[in-house]
Amino acid sequence: MTSAESPDPEPTRGGLRGRLRGLAVDTRPLAIPAFRRTFLGQGTAIIGTMVTEVAAPVQIYDISGSSFAVGLTGLVGLVPMVVFGLYGGAVADAVDRRTLYLSSSLLTWAVTLALLTQSLLGVRSVALILSLVAVQAAGFAVSSSTRGAVVPALVPVELVPAANSLNYTAFTAGAVIGPLVAGLLLGFDHGFSYAYAADAVLFTAALYSTFRLPSLRPTVSAGRPGLRSVLDGLRFIGGNPVLLMSFLVDIVAMVLAMPRALFPQAAATRFHGGVGLLYSAIALGSVLAGLSSGWIGRVRRQGVVLTVAVLGWAAAISLAGFAHVYWLAIVLLACAGAADLVSAVCRQTILQTYVPDNMRGRLQGVFTVVVAGGPRLGDLRAGAMAAATTLTIAWSGSAILCVVLVLIAAVAVRPFWRYDTAATLTAAQVADAVPAPTRPEDRVETGLGA
Structure with a gap:
């Protein structure tokens, strides 16, 4: 190859740097x-x-x-x-x-x-x-x-x-x-x-x-907060398949695939120690995923990504339940944590961009309940299943069921699968989402338009 035919290395390195910057967390x-x-x-x-x-x-x-x-x-x-x-x-x-x-x-x-x-x-x-x-x-x-x-x-x-x-x-x-x-x-x-x-x-x-x-x-x-306004928020969720699915897949993922309550038994009977790292592996995976989360902001099909992330969470949890090698279980739990961060960001983004401003507080309240209650119900489910069956069934069996249920839901609720963040945001929603700051120091030039 002649020098005239040789590729310019600088654009290649620049392109690589650009791709790496695109993966890094968006600050x-x-x-x-x-x-x-x-x-x-x-x-x-x-x-x-x-x-x-x-x-x-x-x-x-x-x-x-x-x-x-x-x-x-x-x-x-x-x-x-x-x-x-x-x-x-x-x-x-x-x-x-x-x-x-x-x-x-x-x-x-x-x-x-x-x-x-x-x-x-x-x-x-x-x-x-x-x-x-x-x-x-x-x-x-x-x-x-x-x-x-x-x-x-x-x-x-x-x-x-x-x-x-x-x-x-x-x-x-x-x-x-x-x-x-x-x-x-x-x-x-x-x-x-x-x-x-x-x-x-x-x-x-x-x-x-x-x-x-x-x-x-x-x-x-x-208006005046009370039971009626809470019920209005719940009815709003029930009448919007995209929102309803974003909550349901999270509940299914946490109740059926959260293995936290099984870690002490796994550490004692299968791995003979190491319970601390079992508890921290999911969070470590989430941190690593967060540091390379720049691509999430460019995703339009949030429903697709959320579904795939939940499937990835459940699949990694299931495989970890079958693992009898300690380090392999840790790696798989970290992979599950990475998928969980992606699903969490997508859920929150759907909630904050799909919902009008005057409903955001109530739906964030439901979100708080789901996030807090789902893992606790998962602990109860895991403990009861482990007592009635085996560690592997309680850990991996229900995670496999989670995969099946999420796949069925994705096929059944087509609006969620087709949900496009950019197409759904109307001008009114954008105006609601970005009210003018009330103090000069809270303003910033973003270069992203009005």
Whole structure:
């Protein structure tokens, strides 16, 4: 080949660099001050939240010596999560979301301070800790419902998928780092006090970022919040196949394919140790996927990608259940975590772009309930199946059933499979999703058009 025929290496390298940049996490939303502060604040706070998620059950076991008492933390947290997730979403559609977000965050922080106080005073009351866990779950449910409704008001609609990718990556990173920090702190004398104090300090970052938000009133008020407005939100979901499917596939994926409750048995009887890495493998996979999530923002067929991601989650979980080699199970669980991040970003993006602004709070409330309740029901299902059958059937058998059900649903509900994000967004929805910022520092030139 002559020099004239030789390919130019520079464009090749440039093209490769371009493709790699396209895969890397899309950080453009961080150019928007309000979103950047919220991202950094919540990303810092979630580490402390996960520290308390570990410390409270460990303290309960330290006081009672009862695994049943520890198990009650899930129950006392689930009920207020459901009730206040739904009601908080209705309130978020009727009031200034910044005010509601700040109020619920302050409640969550106050509970952390109460947990710290009871530890410092040596109260040693399981009932008190469970009560505080329930109140904290209520505050978290309201703030989560509101936070999801806030994102489309902070970034242009074109950047909503990228913003969700960043948020989920930060959350899963916190889910990995927080328990490690908790394990370190709990190893010291007065470790419970150190753990709660760490949460209280880290959570101030979220309070600051929330305080700095602009006013975020819904474009159209939903009226007085109550049972009727909650039911209106549920009816809206039932009347829209795309939304209904996005919720149903997540419930099926979590209930039938979440193996978390089986990890202790698998570590004890199959792998003879290594339970900690089993618990963190899914989150690690999600973090790695988040770092290479730049392509998600360019996806138009969100329904197709969501379906494939859920199928990938269930398939990887099923294969991990058959694995008798420890490292292979870890790799497969990490692959499942990567698929879960993709499905989570797609679900949230569909919810935030498909739904009108005056319904976002209520539907984010339902989303919070599904995200919180699905894995807990999955734990119950897995434990009951393992007790009645075998570890492999409880782990892999139900995951295979998940694959079958999701495939049937995708074929049966064609609007979901054909859903096109770009085609569905009307001019009115775009206007709802991106209200004008109320302060100059919250404006940003995106280069993406009006």
